[in-house]
Amino acid sequence: MSEDNKHHATAAAILPLVGGAENVASVAHCMTRLRLGLHDRSLVREDQLTALPAVLGIVEDDTYQIVLGPGTVARVTPEFEALVEAERAGTAPAPAAPDAGADPVTAETLAAQGAALRAERKAKNATPFKLFLRRIANIFVPLIPALIGCGIIAGLNGLLVNLQWLPGVTPALAAIASGFMALIAVFVGHNTAKEFGGTPILGGAVASVIVYAGVANVEAFGRDLSPGQGGVLGALGAAWLGVHVEKWCRRRVPEALDVLVTPTVTVLVAGLATLFGLMFLAGEVSTWIGDAADWLLAHGGGGAGFLLGGLFLPLVMLGLHQALIPIHTTLIEGAGFTVLLPILAMAGAGQVGAALAIHLRLPRNTSVRTTIKSALWPGLLGVGEPLIYGVSLPLGRPFVTACAGGAFGGAFVGLFNQLGTEVGSTAIGPSGWALFPLLDGNHGLGQTVAVYAVGLLVGYIAGFLTTYWFGFTKAMLMELNAAPDAPADGQQPAPTTRVTERV
Known part of the structure; x- marks a missing residue:
């Protein structure tokens, strides 16, 4: 299947599962998510939607957000918009039904935990201040x-x-x-x-x-x-x-x-x-704002980096991280680069390290390991939603240890800022490996890239070690590794699972 046909098929599969064109009030996208304004969310068939291979997760906010990943979302969105317009005009072909052979979503325990956390988060976030942000x-x-x-x-x-x-x-x-x-x-x-x-x-x-x-x-x-x-x-x-x-x-x-x-x-x-x-x-x-950022990193760079790197994943989880964009933009306007973004990007490194540790600690849980394999490359490129909503957050403790990994990576980059080596980004948006082309600083590109690269490595290692040693209780390990991959005699093989529960 060509790339264009693949993206058209994805859009055609999503549309009927969100209630059809008449239920779609608005269509937009950001770097990773298809953002839909829906008239009636009760019409969404969420279980079937999350089972689509292209869908990495769902985030319910003021808009209904379908995580498709970078690159993919920019190609699926125009196809989706065209299908909506065509269906409203009565000229659209019958939408393709979701692939019956798609991996079903099971892993009931993680799904239930994720659903409960998502409902709790949604209730807490409906405050006027957070909605304004x-x-x-x-x-x-x-x-x-x-x-x-x-x-x-x-x-x-x-x-x-x-x-x-x-x-x-x-x-x-x-x-x-x-x-x-x-x-x-x-x-x-x-x-x-x-x-x-x-x-x-x-x-x-x-x-x-x-x-x-x-x-x-x-x-x-x-x-x-x-x-x-x-x-x-x-x-x-x-x-x-x-x-x-x-x-x-x-x-x-x-x-x-x-x-x-x-x-x-x-x-x-x-x-x-x-x-x-x-x-x-x-x-x-x-x-x-510019003076405050300079003072903060010059006088407490290591500690400030620890706090910023450790707290950024919760902001991503809450969907509030993009409220920092005006601050980044202001710093870029003033100094030519933002010194905050490389520190915050360390949160993604902690998440990747935690995912590797989870993969190693759960050798018999095919569901989680499969999800990690599919979400790891986006995570390395700075797209953390699949790992957050599909793996670490539903598990609970690994999300905390992933934050710890980000904190140590942020402390490393912040410390170098305190020592006089500013590491900044000339634009906002990417993180992880994707941030390398945007790096800039006050001591030449080579030194800037080196500090950022070692910071990522620190985040990977810290996220891995904290998750490996502190991310699971004995009871969690026993429960999550309980079912072997091979079925018992006389039983049907368990379906392959892909954890996509969101919070």
């Missing part, structure tokens, strides 16, 4: 592909400049890499207005004031403004204010005048507030 994350998630692409080009350009190769090409690469970052405020404003219920183009228009060169002629708080001052934080605030002004106008302006008055008042009021207040305040906050 997720809305902020939704603004930045669509920007990640551009941040990654431009970051890699910036890294390549820096390498060519240092080697003094292709001097006629490097200025063009610099322009390509910098163009998006120079205008990122506009995209943030557009997405902010969209997320908070305003007109996206008006959000972009208000935020564009921040990057306009002419703001250098404007004085606020006794100082001349500079283009880009306040960055993404200013753009977010400007567009959010614009949404409220727009909604106020919609309620009060007569319909006959709405098309003229509402956009004008929205851009004027929010624009003036941005120029004479938000840009200055957001600029001060951005400077404070």
